[in-house]
Amino acid sequence: VSPRPFQVRELLIALNRQARTPLAHQLENQLRDAILRGRLASGQQLPSTRMLAEQLGVSRGVVLRAYAQLGAEGHLTLRQGANPLVRVVGVPGPDILSGVHDGDGPRFRYDLRPERPDLSQFPRGQWLRSLRHALDTATDAEVGYIDSRGLRSLREEIARYLARARGLAVTANRIVITGGSTHALVLIERVLVRQGKRVIAFENPSHELLHTLSRRAGLEPLGIPIDDDGLLVDELRRSAASAVVAAPAHQFPIGLTYSKERQLELLRWADETDSLIVEDDFNAGFRYDRAPIGAIQGSAPERVAYIGSISKTLAPGLRLGWAVLPASLVDDVAGELEGAMQHLPALEQLALADFVRRAEFDRHLRRLRGIYRKRRDLLVRTLRNELPQYPVRGIAGGMHVFLELPSVADEANAWARARQAGLGVESIGEHALAGYGGPRGLLIGYGAEHERALIRAAHELAGAIRESVGRGDKPRPLTHLA
Amino acid sequence: VSPRPFQVRELLIALNRQARTPLAHQLENQLRDAILRGRLASGQQLPSTRMLAEQLGVSRGVVLRAYAQLGAEGHLTLRQGANPLVRVVGVPGPDILSGVHDGDGPRFRYDLRPERPDLSQFPRGQWLRSLRHALDTATDAEVGYIDSRGLRSLREEIARYLARARGLAVTANRIVITGGSTHALVLIERVLVRQGKRVIAFENPSHELLHTLSRRAGLEPLGIPIDDDGLLVDELRRSAASAVVAAPAHQFPIGLTYSKERQLELLRWADETDSLIVEDDFNAGFRYDRAPIGAIQGSAPERVAYIGSISKTLAPGLRLGWAVLPASLVDDVAGELEGAMQHLPALEQLALADFVRRAEFDRHLRRLRGIYRKRRDLLVRTLRNELPQYPVRGIAGGMHVFLELPSVADEANAWARARQAGLGVESIGEHALAGYGGPRGLLIGYGAEHERALIRAAHELAGAIRESVGRGDKPRPLTHLA
Numbered sequence: 001v002s003p004r005p006f007q008v009r010e011l012l013i014a015l016n017r018q019a020r021t022p023l024a025h026q027l028e029n030q031l032r033d034a035i036l037r038g039r040l041a042s043g044q045q046l047p048s049t050r051m052l053a054e055q056l057g058v059s060r061g062v063v064l065r066a067y068a069q070l071g072a073e074g075h076l077t078l079r080q081g082a083n084p085l086v087r088v089v090g091v092p093g094p095d096i097l098s099g100v101h102d103g104d105g106p107r108f109r110y111d112l113r114p115e116r117p118d119l120s121q122f123p124r125g126q127w128l129r130s131l132r133h134a135l136d137t138a139t140d141a142e143v144g145y146i147d148s149r150g151l152r153s154l155r156e157e158i159a160r161y162l163a164r165a166r167g168l169a170v171t172a173n174r175i176v177i178t179g180g181s182t183h184a185l186v187l188i189e190r191v192l193v194r195q196g197k198r199v200i201a202f203e204n205p206s207h208e209l210l211h212t213l214s215r216r217a218g219l220e221p222l223g224i225p226i227d228d229d230g231l232l233v234d235e236l237r238r239s240a241a242s243a244v245v246a247a248p249a250h251q252f253p254i255g256l257t258y259s260k261e262r263q264l265e266l267l268r269w270a271d272e273t274d275s276l277i278v279e280d281d282f283n284a285g286f287r288y289d290r291a292p293i294g295a296i297q298g299s300a301p302e303r304v305a306y307i308g309s310i311s312k313t314l315a316p317g318l319r320l321g322w323a324v325l326p327a328s329l330v331d332d333v334a335g336e337l338e339g340a341m342q343h344l345p346a347l348e349q350l351a352l353a354d355f356v357r358r359a360e361f362d363r364h365l366r367r368l369r370g371i372y373r374k375r376r377d378l379l380v381r382t383l384r385n386e387l388p389q390y391p392v393r394g395i396a397g398g399m400h401v402f403l404e405l406p407s408v409a410d411e412a413n414a415w416a417r418a419r420q421a422g423l424g425v426e427s428i429g430e431h432a433l434a435g436y437g438g439p440r441g442l443l444i445g446y447g448a449e450h451e452r453a454l455i456r457a458a459h460e461l462a463g464a465i466r467e468s469v470g471r472g473d474k475p476r477p478l479t480h481l482a
Numbered sequence: 483v484s485p486r487p488f489q490v491r492e493l494l495i496a497l498n499r500q501a502r503t504p505l506a507h508q509l510e511n512q513l514r515d516a517i518l519r520g521r522l523a524s525g526q527q528l529p530s531t532r533m534l535a536e537q538l539g540v541s542r543g544v545v546l547r548a549y550a551q552l553g554a555e556g557h558l559t560l561r562q563g564a565n566p567l568v569r570v571v572g573v574p575g576p577d578i579l580s581g582v583h584d585g586d587g588p589r590f591r592y593d594l595r596p597e598r599p600d601l602s603q604f605p606r607g608q609w610l611r612s613l614r615h616a617l618d619t620a621t622d623a624e625v626g627y628i629d630s631r632g633l634r635s636l637r638e639e640i641a642r643y644l645a646r647a648r649g650l651a652v653t654a655n656r657i658v659i660t661g662g663s664t665h666a667l668v669l670i671e672r673v674l675v676r677q678g679k680r681v682i683a684f685e686n687p688s689h690e691l692l693h694t695l696s697r698r699a700g701l702e703p704l705g706i707p708i709d710d711d712g713l714l715v716d717e718l719r720r721s722a723a724s725a726v727v728a729a730p731a732h733q734f735p736i737g738l739t740y741s742k743e744r745q746l747e748l749l750r751w752a753d754e755t756d757s758l759i760v761e762d763d764f765n766a767g768f769r770y771d772r773a774p775i776g777a778i779q780g781s782a783p784e785r786v787a788y789i790g791s792i793s794k795t796l797a798p799g800l801r802l803g804w805a806v807l808p809a810s811l812v813d814d815v816a817g818e819l820e821g822a823m824q825h826l827p828a829l830e831q832l833a834l835a836d837f838v839r840r841a842e843f844d845r846h847l848r849r850l851r852g853i854y855r856k857r858r859d860l861l862v863r864t865l866r867n868e869l870p871q872y873p874v875r876g877i878a879g880g881m882h883v884f885l886e887l888p889s890v891a892d893e894a895n896a897w898a899r900a901r902q903a904g905l906g907v908e909s910i911g912e913h914a915l916a917g918y919g920g921p922r923g924l925l926i927g928y929g930a931e932h933e934r935a936l937i938r939a940a941h942e943l944a945g946a947i948r949e950s951v952g953r954g955d956k957p958r959p960l961t962h963l964a
Contacts, residue, residue: 122625124618138606140601140604146798186822186824216821315626316625317624317828319828341695342665346800347799348827
């Protein structure tokens with residue numbers, strides 16, 4: 001039950017200092033991989049943080065982060081004053097091999113990741129009704145090889161919905177149905193690459209996944225600073241980018257809304273430089289204090305590619321989203337789908353068309369807004385009571401808040417302590433691009449956990465933050481780890 | 483009603499002699515585009531074949547082919563001894579703009595395209611039952627962000643099914659769920675491109691769409707000749723290709739089955755040259771005279787990437803297929819999906835898992851085999867009665883036969899005459915890669931048309947062939963066109 005101590009050289013851990021992936025993530029990934037592939041057996045001891053750090057030539061903080069994450073995921077048992085132990089739960093199964101997106105990702109005691117929807121709210125009964133309608137009414141041609149832009153009936157419903165609810169200037173002809181908004185972005189990026197583009201600008205910070213996928217698509221993501229009014233267009237103007245991804249209605253992860261002036265400035269930049277704005281409206285349906293601001297696409301449909309999905313509003317597993325495109329891009333983006341025979345499934349498209357047509361979508365959103373608003377209020381109240389010294393930022397919308405902390409070190413320490421406690425928060429640092437110099441802190445999602453769990457989690461999190469913040473400027477080792 | 487004659491210079495037709503697309507196809511596409519975009523109004527006269535051929539500097543046959551195709555599609559009214567007239571039916575709608583896959587493609591009086599399934603056979607009731615089961619039993623995580631390889635429950639059912647029905651050596655861990663078999667091929671090709679591969683070999687002839695998509699993915703498709711036993715492995719050995727797409731159980735479009743010796747020779751090539759065989763088992767479930775031969779993947783699971791789908795057996799609109807992969811490729815292929823957040827929809831996966839588990843899939847295939855076998859018998863009998871001089875080739879399987887004709891010219895003339903009559907056949911030439919020197923003729927599908935329509939179509943087709951074959955070695959202009 002207590003095998004010989006783990007020898008690091010057996011593991012063939014190879015950290016790449018040139019890679020963009022932080023060393024702690026690399027180490028974490030390689031250790032997880034070794035555990036899942038059975039190279040590290042259950043009960044196996046890992047070296048102490050000090051010993052592994054020495055052998056790898058990295059700081060102890062790097063090892064500490066990796067251990068804390070794996071502990072939170074349940075792959076390691078962390079023991080006060082002793083080496084961590086590998087913990088293999090059941091038959092791991094290669095379903096969770098590293099390198100492959102593993103469904104819901106790491107498991108946490110409380111899932112506080114930002115922008116995670118409450119999957120239990122998916123309206124199964126109503127969706128079945130729409131699927132039945134789809135099966136009852138689909139023509140034979142509609143279950144055949146369909147238009148790569150998506151079924152016309154869905155594009156028409158989405159056009160009507162977006163014009164009404166988000167103020168878009170849109171007809172069905174401008175819409176390409178995709179497998180989600182991120183998928184839509186990647187398709188647009190592939191077209192940009194074919195056009196010879198090499199750089200794409202992002203708000204700094206913005207969602208890390210989008211940066212990673214942009215690189216994979218062949219574009220270099222460039223971070224443009226933001227202030228309280230939105231992206232700094234002057235910085236964009238000075239950059240080499242001829243395309244920018246922005247979320248004016250609700251910036252992720254800071255949670256601000258662009259001022260009207262900044263929106264106009266951004267549109268002027270696009271006009272004057274003949275550039276493209278990709279408007280990521282990933283959750284603009286969710287504003288709790290007032291009506292959300294309209295999409296900027298409505299002011300400049302030939303300058304803006306608008307992307308959205310039902311991943312946050314219905315369920316990610318349905319894999320349906322859309323791009324609303326300038327005329328010049330419609331065929332090219334549809335061609336990217338066509339080029340891989342990657343049309344979206346017909347029955348789901350027909351079901352969504354029915355769901356939107358019967359106004360079930362509106363009804364469902366109204367219901368969800370009530371649920372998330374209440375969770376947000378609870379979370380914000382708890383954080384303000386427990387941690388009055390740290391501001392809670394972000395508009396009353398979406399599914400997370402941004403808790404600002406004094407420094408990078410505080411962010412890192414709070415994150416590590418929270419993760420170690422099984423609290424699945426994220427940090428600004430995870431979503432920052434090179435050159436980031438803005439506020440730091442934690443991103444705390446309230447979408448996935450129900451009210452009572454959320455309150456418990458918020459109290460635990462406040463404790464973890466109190467324990468770890470303001471204790472100096474350097475990331476502080478968690479002393480009870482060996 | 484009879485506007486001034488059409489002036490060709492107004493149309494901005496630009497033919498590219500360097501392009502791989504045949505001139506007739508280019509002309510046809512540009513004319514269709516002009517009609518659909520409203521640049522050519524209804525009732526507008528087109529120039530005579532002779533005049534347009536002169537102005538474009540092409541042979542009259544090129545114009546003739548283009549006109550015949552557009553006539554068959556209903557975009558032109560072809561008139562004996564007079565110029566064709568543009569015919570705009572209803573509001574065309576930008577749904578059918580060129581460059582975008584237009585659903586079921588061109589409309590024919592009889593759809594005799596090869597490998598088109600009978601969409602009316604899609605078992606809607608049973609599928610709804612499986613969808614209801616999916617909605618009743620899906621976990622919240624399953625409708626969340628799922629494993630990019632597909633849901634485990636589906637991969638397990640597909641693994642069991644393929645092992646049983648097709649003799650594969652497979653576990654769920656080796657399967658990646660895709661949006662169809664062509665989608666699976668493109669994902670594999672993207673991995674090959676990332677590995678630095680530049681050439682992919684195909685049987686010559688093989689499906690044209692696969693060649694086009696390979697080029698788009700960044701690979702040069704290379705045609706390898708076939709004989710009655712299958713692909714000529716010696717030719718493959720002499721080529722630069724380190725990957726080949728082959729369909730040993732049922733070659734498309736010739737319709738042969740590889741001999742056991744040739745299968746082994748192909749596997750030896752893969753072993754000796756460390757190369758990859760992509761086994762396209764697009765319709766191997768459909769063999770009517772005996773059990774289909776097993777997949778060669780079963781003999782060499784580390785050398786063969788097996789691809790398949792339910793497009794022919796259930797419906798293309800479901801967009802579900804699979805790749806069964808060597809261990810070394812699983813993560814890379816899943817990574818291609820992951821890299822575009824392009825996971826396949828969860829409920830459809832769960833529904834298919836249920837459909838296979840309840841043996842509805844087997845039952846449905848058995849029923850379909852009965853239907854297609856009868857249609858094949860009818861078609862073959864009619865063709866043999868009416869055209870005893872031309873051999874009908876291909877095993878008793880799939881959804882088309884190959885009617886061999888004496889020469890390239892005969893093939894071209896018969897194709898044009900058939901298309902002009904609204905008979906949607908295809909020809910060997912459409913699917914040939916450079917250097918093809920094998921048999922010529924028409925590909926006649928019997929999947930999409932019901933029995934009585936099929937018999938009528940076969941009689942009409944026989945007439946068209948009798949009128950157009952054996953009248954000389956050059957493609958013969960259709961004299962009643964102006």
